[in-house]
Amino acid sequence: MAILTARKSTKRFGGLVAVDELDLEVKEKTIHSIIGPNGAGKTTFFNCVTGFYRLEEGEIFLNGHSLLGLMPDQIVRLGIARTYQNIRLFPILTAMENVLVGLHCHLKANYFGILANLSSTRKEEEMAAEEASRLLKFVNLAGKGDSFAKNLPYGEQRRLEIARALATRPKLLLLDEPTAGMNPSETQTMMDFTLHLRDELGITILLIEHQMRVVMGISDTVTVLDYGKKIAEGTPDEIKRNPIVIEAYLGKGSAAETMGVAA
Amino acid sequence: MSRFKLWEHGVKAGLLSSLMTVLLSLMGIVEAFSQRQIVSGLLSMDYALLGTMVVFMGYVAAKRTSRTEPMWVVINSLTCGMITGGMLLLLILTGEAVNLRAVLVNASPALYKILGFGHGLEASPLLFVSGALCGLFAGISYLLPWAIRRTLIVSLVCVVGAGVLQDMIRPTLAAREVLAGFSEWVFSSNGLTEQSAAALFLLAAGITLFWSLKGKAVQAGFKALPGKGQKAVRWTGIAVLIMILLVLPQVLGLFLSEVVTIVGLYVLLGLGLNIVLGYAGLFDLGYVAFFAIGAYVTAVLTSPELGFFSLSFWAALPFAVVTGIFAGVLLGIPVLKMRGDYLAIATLGFGEIIRILVLSDWLRPWLGGAQGIGKIPKASVAGFEFGMPQEIYYLILAGCVLVIFFSLRLRDSRLGRAWKAVREDEDVAQAMGINLVATKLLAFGTGAGFSALSGAIFATKLTSVYPHSMNVMISINVVCIIIVGGMGSIPGVIVGAIALVGLPELLREFAEYRLFVYGLALVVMMLVKPEGLWPEAVRRREFHEEIEEVEPAASTVSASS
Numbered sequence: 001m002a003i004l005t006a007r008k009s010t011k012r013f014g015g016l017v018a019v020d021e022l023d024l025e026v027k028e029k030t031i032h033s034i035i036g037p038n039g040a041g042k043t044t045f046f047n048c049v050t051g052f053y054r055l056e057e058g059e060i061f062l063n064g065h066s067l068l069g070l071m072p073d074q075i076v077r078l079g080i081a082r083t084y085q086n087i088r089l090f091p092i093l094t095a096m097e098n099v100l101v102g103l104h105c106h107l108k109a110n111y112f113g114i115l116a117n118l119s120s121t122r123k124e125e126e127m128a129a130e131e132a133s134r135l136l137k138f139v140n141l142a143g144k145g146d147s148f149a150k151n152l153p154y155g156e157q158r159r160l161e162i163a164r165a166l167a168t169r170p171k172l173l174l175l176d177e178p179t180a181g182m183n184p185s186e187t188q189t190m191m192d193f194t195l196h197l198r199d200e201l202g203i204t205i206l207l208i209e210h211q212m213r214v215v216m217g218i219s220d221t222v223t224v225l226d227y228g229k230k231i232a233e234g235t236p237d238e239i240k241r242n243p244i245v246i247e248a249y250l251g252k253g254s255a256a257e258t259m260g261v262a263a
Numbered sequence: 264m265s266r267f268k269l270w271e272h273g274v275k276a277g278l279l280s281s282l283m284t285v286l287l288s289l290m291g292i293v294e295a296f297s298q299r300q301i302v303s304g305l306l307s308m309d310y311a312l313l314g315t316m317v318v319f320m321g322y323v324a325a326k327r328t329s330r331t332e333p334m335w336v337v338i339n340s341l342t343c344g345m346i347t348g349g350m351l352l353l354l355i356l357t358g359e360a361v362n363l364r365a366v367l368v369n370a371s372p373a374l375y376k377i378l379g380f381g382h383g384l385e386a387s388p389l390l391f392v393s394g395a396l397c398g399l400f401a402g403i404s405y406l407l408p409w410a411i412r413r414t415l416i417v418s419l420v421c422v423v424g425a426g427v428l429q430d431m432i433r434p435t436l437a438a439r440e441v442l443a444g445f446s447e448w449v450f451s452s453n454g455l456t457e458q459s460a461a462a463l464f465l466l467a468a469g470i471t472l473f474w475s476l477k478g479k480a481v482q483a484g485f486k487a488l489p490g491k492g493q494k495a496v497r498w499t500g501i502a503v504l505i506m507i508l509l510v511l512p513q514v515l516g517l518f519l520s521e522v523v524t525i526v527g528l529y530v531l532l533g534l535g536l537n538i539v540l541g542y543a544g545l546f547d548l549g550y551v552a553f554f555a556i557g558a559y560v561t562a563v564l565t566s567p568e569l570g571f572f573s574l575s576f577w578a579a580l581p582f583a584v585v586t587g588i589f590a591g592v593l594l595g596i597p598v599l600k601m602r603g604d605y606l607a608i609a610t611l612g613f614g615e616i617i618r619i620l621v622l623s624d625w626l627r628p629w630l631g632g633a634q635g636i637g638k639i640p641k642a643s644v645a646g647f648e649f650g651m652p653q654e655i656y657y658l659i660l661a662g663c664v665l666v667i668f669f670s671l672r673l674r675d676s677r678l679g680r681a682w683k684a685v686r687e688d689e690d691v692a693q694a695m696g697i698n699l700v701a702t703k704l705l706a707f708g709t710g711a712g713f714s715a716l717s718g719a720i721f722a723t724k725l726t727s728v729y730p731h732s733m734n735v736m737i738s739i740n741v742v743c744i745i746i747v748g749g750m751g752s753i754p755g756v757i758v759g760a761i762a763l764v765g766l767p768e769l770l771r772e773f774a775e776y777r778l779f780v781y782g783l784a785l786v787v788m789m790l791v792k793p794e795g796l797w798p799e800a801v802r803r804r805e806f807h808e809e810i811e812e813v814e815p816a817a818s819t820v821s822a823s824s
Contacts, residue, residue: 050694076696090687093680094801100677101684105696107677111705114676115669121676128677146801168696 003028003172003204004049004080009058011041011048011228018044020228021058026172026206026221031198033207033215036225037248042208043085045225046174049206050082051075062172077105079171083161083178085208091150095141095160098149099132102167132167139163139193155186162193172204173197179214187211191218216240224248272327273339277346280320284313284347285354288378291369292776297377300454301426307454309377311423314397317347321401337402344398348391351378359384410475414468421467426455431519431769438516508660512653521652524724526765527659528717532737533744533756534666535713540742541751542679543706544686546607548738549594549614553711555733556590557583557718559621562636562728563629569636571629576642576723580716587715588708595707599700602689614738622730635729642723655724662720666713670753673709682706683751740764743781747788749795758797 004026011019019041026032034042047053049060051072060067062078070078081102090098107128109121136145139159144152149160158178165173175194179187195218197203209215215222216236224232224239226248232239239245287293296308321340328339355375357363363370379386380393404412425432429450436446449459485496512520532554539547564572564579572579598609621630630636642649642658649658673679681702684692693699722728740763748759763781767773773780788795 052690052694071698072690072693073696073698076694082694084691088688088691090684090691093683093687097680097683101680101692101695101697104677104681104684109677111678114678115672117672125676148801164695 001028002026003063004206005061005064006045006049007059007061009045009048009060010056011044011053012056017228019048019055022225022228022230024223024230026204028204029198029202030220031194031205031207031218032221032223033209033219034223034225035209035212035215039227040225041228042225043176044228046082046176046206046208049075049174050080073105076168076170079169080174081165081168081170081172082174083158083165083176085176085180087154087157087161089149089157089161089164092148094146095136095149095152096129096132096145098160098164099135099145099167100128102164103128103132105168135163135167136160138166154181158182158190166197166201166203170203172206174206174208176208177210178207179209179211187214190214194218269328269330269335270339270342272329273324273342274346276320276324276327276339277343277350280317280343280347281350283316283320284351287312287316288351288354288374289367289369290776290779291374292779293377294369294371294374295775297373299427301423302460303451303454303456305457305460306426308427313351314393317344317394317397318401318404320347321398322405324398325402325405333406336405337399340402340405341395341398344394344396344401345391346394347398348394351394352387352390355379355384355387355390410472413475414471417471418464418467422455422460422464425463426460428769429454431515435514435516435519512656515653517652520656522765522768524652524655524659525768526760527656527663528721528724529741529744529760529764530663530757531659531666531717531720532714532741533748533760534663534670534753535710535717536741536745537710537751537753537756538670538673538682538713539706539710541745542674542682542686543703544682545703545706546603547610547707547710548607548735548742549610549612549617550710550714550741551733551735551737552594552614552617553587553591553714554718554721554737555617555621556711557587557715558722558728558733559630559636559718560586560715561719561722562631562639565723566636566639568638569629569631576640576719580719583719584712584715587718588712590715591707591709591711592704594711595704599703611735611738614735618730618733618735621733631728633730635727637727639722639726639728641726649723652724655720658720658723662716666716667753669709669713674753678702678705740781743785747784747796749798752795752797752799755795755797755799759795762796 002025004024006022006024008021008023009019010017010021022041022045024045034045036042044053048055049067051067051070051074055068062075062080065078067075067078090101093101107124109118109124113121133142133145136142139162141152141156141159141163144156144160149157152160162173162175162178178194179190182190191214194205194207198205207215207219216239219236222232222234222236222239223230224242224245231248232242232245234242293309293313296312299308300306301308301311321343324343325336325340328336330336355378358370358375376382378390380389382389404415407415433446433450436442436449449455455463485493488496511523515523532550535553536547536550539545539550560583561576561579563569564574564582565576567573594610594613598606601609620626622633624632626632647654649655681692681697684695684697685699685702685706689699692702721732725732744756744759744763746759747763748757749755763784767777767780
């Protein structure tokens, strides 16, 4: 069953068509990768899904619910969370606070409950702190909760961003180049972690990725974009052999094997 | 050229220090400060200021030197001091030769007399030597261990502070019969006596030294106490603080209480803007508008002069605060999409609109126009009237306690986190499920409510309100308080208000240079301590006890998704 469906979605910036009549179906509990050369419209599509850009044409559905016209904060409540290509944490909030902000939409305390410090508010805060602690531990950041996000090393910032996204309790998680700037062993850890998210937590993952080793290693389905258009879709094996994809990536006449090392 | 490297920092710091001292002299600050003796007949505030400047720059020179040998450190700071002395000398010489006064009003013979230690040109070697001595002192103190250096600094600051604030301390002491004799021993007719200055210096030095030697042990002792013991110590501290706050106006007397009430009103304003600017990062420069609304609503509802309502202060207060909140939200709506500079300009406009409205002839029948509104009744509780500054103090204290309490609750809540997230990155905050509209409007409304409360108390304190007291300088003062105190820090607001509002009220000499001092304070803070005088402490809240497995986390997340 498809959790996310895009129908003829189009996003233009002036004369530039960044996403061009894109049809996409993301099946539940799969890892679905989107690849394509720089400027192919991958991140733009993410921004359309999460509500930061408005589509000019077409529609996007989450579990049959149209996302058209919803604000980003409404969309995250429906169960779509994301991370960013260039990490965007709240730099001078602690790691713990970053995760707690992710929990924001699941907390119910209102203004007067906060001022009166009702027992329900207190209990909720305690639960939230506990859950945030667990999430930090889950991404292997236990003990780092009290450091400012900006003071964490790069790899930990990446993981913290994922913890923050997980705190919103997403059904669909959009990861924008999660392995950018990582060494091979860190990349491997991130791959295992992504598989873990799908298999243990049952989260569907939509992934933008440039490292072919990652894409081919963990994806169930791969969609290839070029100039905002879908040029191919299929399992990693099918994509590896697809002559159109090879042409888009490497130009005419290149050998299929080179796909494996292209990054 | 390579030999110059050895001197480079001394020369640079010397030129900078010359620039600053000459500037202070030509602005008239030195002359203005010369009236105030710190230690009677020994040290006055002008020399203290110039000396501090030179010592500070000499210290910077010593710190920056590329060589670590004590000789070079001292030579650099000495160079700095000598250059400054030389330049001041040059200023006197120029002044004697050319009439600078035609252009620089403050380049007066009186100034040269001060710079020449009362003698003018004949004392020129003395100026040079004292510059060098300041430099030498800076260099040597840099070489001393930190504990001794700190002791020196703290003791000197205590002596200078006691001297500067003598006008406040002396009457307070003299008013008590028991202390009158003590007061005479401490203060001569102008400034500290020499023996009391020495005693104060030694006392401060003793305490600081004791703390540097034993402070760790005391802290460790506190940490070693069981949880209950720590709590008891903490509560005792709070109880002592409350006692001090309660008896404060009785001790301080009329004038000082007046200063404290003004500081208190700014603390209220600062805590409100702290929510808007410090937490939510919304740069509101029209903040005085809500102060004005609070004051005018109180005035209109209570003053018999207009004859509309003549309510009591307490009946009018809720209306004032609610109107303030409402205005805050109303202003928030059109500027929701604006950020940073644009927001500052738009809100600045709003502040001016309110001021011009209350000034206008058009609204005169209702708001009094340029004459303002008078005869606002004093607040009273069960026959006790808050009339004198010493009594108003309690009203403001109650307001501050309430607002601090609200600020603390909000800061540690889901809403406080949402505000901070919006401050850090608005887009990502929204992508985390934060409703920007509601969050920003709540910040605007809360801040405006605090400000209106301050305005209402201001109205009953003065028993009249005028348009000209609602000018943009109030907004700017409050922004400065927050920046100097520390963005988003509640104690920072209090420290900032004391430093930027209290001190200038106490030091008459500052009055003329108030804006200069603000500018200087902002620049120095940005360079030296950008996080503010008392930055917000990081809240420690991660659970450090072990949680057994990773699995529970997984199940929680999956169960709830």
